[in-house]
């Protein structure tokens with residue numbers, strides 16, 4: 001578990017609710033059963049912290065973890081339970097095979113060339129360490145294309161030197177349930193898989209798991225659902241993150257004053273402007289600006305002007321005229337109950353994945369709903 005830093009936050013805080021992550025895992029696992037549910041914790045668990053998030057998921061019984069890079073896997077491996085399986089989605093660059101095998105990490109072999117290189121780890125008459133094989137069912141991104149699948153199927157020698165624990169592919173349009181590509185990819189996957197030995201299969205990501213049993217096979221690979229970034233009529237997760245920023249200054253501004261870069265906001269009357277420590281350098285989208293107010297004490301505080309690198313200015317005139325009071329050190333909320341990353345993505349013209357993975361290094365990440373003292377700390381300061 002990453003310890004909460006002892007130094008107080010000068011800037012904004014990303015609150016990560018590990019009990020919500022666990023609950024999301026439970027609900028999707030129940031939905032996907034009898035398929036097993038794997039957690040995709042690439043890109044530092046979508047910016048939430050691969051260590052604490054994976055520990056929470058492991059405590060919930062998760063034993064399959066996917067990252068994108070071998071370097072991510074080598075970092076995460078010591079955190080996971082001994083019996084957990086850890087996979088590298090992007091496969092291996094030439095020469096990285098021994099390091100991957102030594103760490104007991106399973107590469108996703110994405111081409112015949114990668115499969116051949118991995119097979120060279122096999123001892124005479126034996127098989128290389130376990131791996132995953134990915135085939136391209138239509139996304140044209142990673143995995144063996146049909147021609148390579150056929151060549152592999154006909155190469156008994158190579159097949160004999162590989163131990164494949166999972167055959168996988170990936171859906172391009174799973175977040176659009178009615179898209180014809182979903183059924184087409186499911187069919188292509190089944191058809192290509194039938195040419196190969198009868199290995200366990202995996203096709204679905206989070207959205208794919210919600211498309212129905214035919215997409216779930218033996219293993220479902222979920223990231224964004226676990227982290228609260230899905231809204232679906234079939235099953236929706238609980239929000240996981242909350243984002244708060246401290247007030248650094250509140251000032252009186254006369255009528256007709258320009259506020260912030262480009263004077264994108266000009267006061268019509270004397271105003272009270274609060275500056276808070278959250279900016280686009282923290283990953284908060286420049287596109288949100290006046291389209292996404294802050295909340296304090298249940299009241300809406302409109303943004304005045306642009307998002308700066310390190311700050312946002314709020315118009316608190318109406319709030320204070322109604323008897324509210326905002327002071328330096330107070331924390332205003334940008335994401336939280338009733339306003340989640342799905343809403344923010346819509347407002348910013350992007351996807352929940354990007355809202356999460358852009359969350360900056362500078363944000364203090366604090367974990368709530370986890371085991372031990374972190375839970376008390378988090379709960380107390382909430």
Ligand SMILES: *Cc1c(COP(=O)(O)O)cnc(C)c1O
Pocket residue numbers: 040042089169170204205206207221222223224225
């Ligand atoms: C990122 C990724 C996933 C997880 O996708 P979500 O939509 O976040 O559930 C699953 N499979 C592959 C191959 C991926 O690259």
